[in-house]
Structures are given as structure tokens and as C-alpha cells.
Amino acid sequence: MTTEPATRLQDSQGLWKSRYTLALLCMLGLAVKYAIRVNISVAIVDMVNQTALLESGGSGNDSDYVADDPLACPGELAAEGADSRKDGYFVWDKHKQGEILAAFYYGYTVGHLPGGVLADRFGGKLIFGIGIFLSSLLTVLTPASAWAGDHILFVNRLGVGLFQGGIVPTVQTLICSWAPDHERSRFSIVFLGMYWGIVASxxxxxxxxxxAAGWPLAFYVFGGLGLMWCVPWYLLVADSPARHPRIDPAERRYIEASIESSARKKLPVPWKSVISTPAVWAMVAFLITFDWSFYLLITSLPLYLANIMHFDMHSNGLLSAIPHITGGVGSLLFGWLADFVFRKGYVSKITGFRLINAIGLLGPAVALVVVALVACDTAVIVVMLALSGFCMATNCSGFYMNMQAIAPNYAGTIVGVVNTFGNLSGIIVPYVVGAFTNANQTRSAWNAVFYLSAALSAAGYVVYAVFTTAEEQPWNTCPSGKESKAKSEGSADTATIEDEVVEESGRKSLDF
Structure with missing residues (x-):
């Protein structure tokens, strides 16, 4: 028995589908994930006792390191009066603050690969849910961990990163199980959640x-929101349409017939084939350089705006959010554009991936070069920051779609492998920026950082464009010795599905 082509099947008639619920909760889960990830970067300002730090001879404000710079921008750093901000509890110098902020990325880097493998093996619902629950719980415990000692806080943040590491690979697994092939690019809207989370946080x-409650309230609120999110996730989401207890039978048939890999079985990961595939390493090269620019915006942009452009703290916060606001807009636009272009067949998939990802990687590189060249022109710099965030939003609709295309049966594993390497940039970037600028806060030093980042982006894109592919890899399907068995099992599954559809249609009036 063969499965009816997707184009001849009717989707469910209701306006709201079960797959839309999945997409919405994935989006909100990613918003919680990123809010928890970045809120300590803001809260740590109020956690540190700057007065005690200066009296103890530690390094306080980064402006202590500003060197004589003949190219310096006019203006001066906004001085905060003694009463303008409450001093915190903790006497952490810059080195200690850096260790605490970096702890997340150590855990996050390690968590990607096992998270992706576990999602492919045991299902995305479980791994995503556990990741948000445990990282949210640790976030609620962050104030207690800080008061217990900086080493306890380090372990806490390491755990938050570790548990969140598997979430992005898990999203890929769920999309591959729920999104019809022609809707994959549209499902990239779920990544809008990460921009919402960063801006809101x-x-x-x-x-x-x-x-009056002070900085601990930030951890209680965002951690509490994450715990609340777990309730609808547990009640309304399933690993696949076949396992959803309340899905419309018509929608289930439509999705299963539309997904080319819907008949796959749980197979061991072909590690040798994965590691020896050039396209996988092309994506590693892409993501390392892409994340380099991304983490430069997250971790180092506020320092540049304060120490070189001399913006006060309020303006600094607003400008630091600009790339993420335009990124949210870009995520919507590029998701729709990719879906439209691929559906109409205007370009081949591989050409589309190369074009979209060129915008995502080379656009921010050009923006960084312009920032270095325009000196202190604030208006141009603001425009370039906005352009960078907008271009980087292509990552959601181009790069992750490319990873899904080459091995949809192992989407979580592939994302885990690639992101493990890519997120090393989150650890390396602060050290590289520090090596250039910590004792030399000048425009020349920062320009060197920008030129280096642009050069890395160009090199990463060349490697990606040459070695990537949009073709499904042979190792994505069953080994030749198991093919006939898999086909017969697939046919049996299809028959079972159709029998269940008839049975469920008879019971549909009983479902509420």
C-alpha cells in the first residue's frame, strides 16, 4: 500500500492546527531560554559592590583602562554619582565577573551534542521540557547560589548552560517530525523567540x-516564567503527530504524507559517516564564524559603546538591544521569503542556501568594517548595528534549514555536532577582545577586533559555499541490508495509520 501524495491530501479544516501549538510553545520556550541566558549580564551590574572593589584595589569600571587615543571620539563617559546606583553585595573584580559570565558557555558548549543525540533517540518533547525546567529551577536558585559563594554560582551557571545546550538541537528534531517539507522555512518563525527573549530580558x-526587591527579583521572575511554561508544554505537545492524542486525523495524515522521512526507525547514529561528510564541516566553519559575530554583539558591544563611543548607561542599553530588535523583524521576513522562493522554485535549494547565508554572514562583516571606517559618526554606527542584527536573522531560515535538508532523520545530532563547535566562539571571543582592548581602550584596538572578525566571516563563508550541499546524505536512511525490512515496516505503519484514521474519525465526536 502506498501513501497518497501530500498535494492530494486535505489538511484539517480548522484555522488552528496542532502543529501551530507546537510552534508557538517552541517559540515561547526559546524566549525563556534566551531571557535566562542573558539576564545575569545586566543584573551583575547591581550585584557587584563597586565601592568596596575600588577600595580593595580591584578593577572597577572599564574606563580605568582607557588609554590616550589620538583617534578618540569626542565626549566623556557619563559619571554616576554616589547615589545613582545601589552598591551590590559581592566584591568581584573584572576577572571574577568574566568567569561567572563565561560559566554558562562552558556548559552550553558541552550540552549540545548529547542533547541532540538524546532528542533524536528519545524524542524532542522530553529533552526540551527537561532543559527548560532544570535551567529555570537553577535560575530561581541563582540568588541563593550567589550568596553561598562565587564557586557555587559558577556551578549554577554551568548547569544552566549544560541543560540549555540540547534545546536548539531538539527544536530541529521537532520541526523535522512536525513540519511538512514545504512548510519547513515557515517554521523558522519559532526562532523569533530568541530575539523576544533577549530584548525582554x-x-x-x-x-x-x-x-525594592533588587536584582534577585530578575532571577525569580524569569525562572518562574520558565517553570510555568512547562505546564502547557507537558499537556499540549507530542514528539510526533502519531503520538499526539488529540490531533485531527486529517492533519495527521497530511503531515505524515508530507514528510519524506516519516517512516524512519530509531537507528544508531552513523558517527563515521557524519564526521567524514564535508558538508557537516562546512556548516561547522559557517557557525563558528557566524557565532563569532553574534557573541561579539552580545558580550562586547556594550563595552565599545561605553568606552569608545561614550554613551551613558541608558543609551547603551537601548543601542545594545537594536540588533536584536531588527533581528526579530528579519526573522519574520526571511522566513516568509525563503518559504516563498523555495515553494515557487525560483532558485534551487543549494543556490538559495548559499544566497541566504551569504547575507547572514557577510552582511554583518561589511557592517563591522563600516563601523571601523566611519570613526565617530553615531548615526551610521546605529544603522550598521541595526543592519547586522537584521542580516543575522537569516540564520533561522537558511542555515538551520540546510542542516535539516542533509539529514532530517538525525537533525538533532547534526545540530548538536555543529553547535558544539560553533559555541566555542562564546568562550573565545571575550578573551580575544580582552587581549586587544583590556589595557588599550582605543579606537585603533577595537578596529583591529572588527577587521579580524570580518576576515574570519569571509573565510568561513568561502569554506561553507564550496563544501555545503542541499542533498540528503545516503547515511540518513536505512543501511542497504535493512532497506527491504524498513520498507515493509513502513507500509505496515501506513496501513495502521489509515486504520487508526478511520477509527479516530468515528470517535471524533467524543473528543473535546
């Missing part, structure tokens, strides 16, 4: 720190 954390 940057804005809300500062406001929460100003309340």
Missing part, C-alpha cells in the same frame, strides 16, 4: 533591579 532585568 535586557529591558525587564534593569527595571526589576530598580525595585
Amino acid at each position: 535586557m529591558a525587564a532585568t534593569g527595571a526589576l533591579c530598580e525595585t
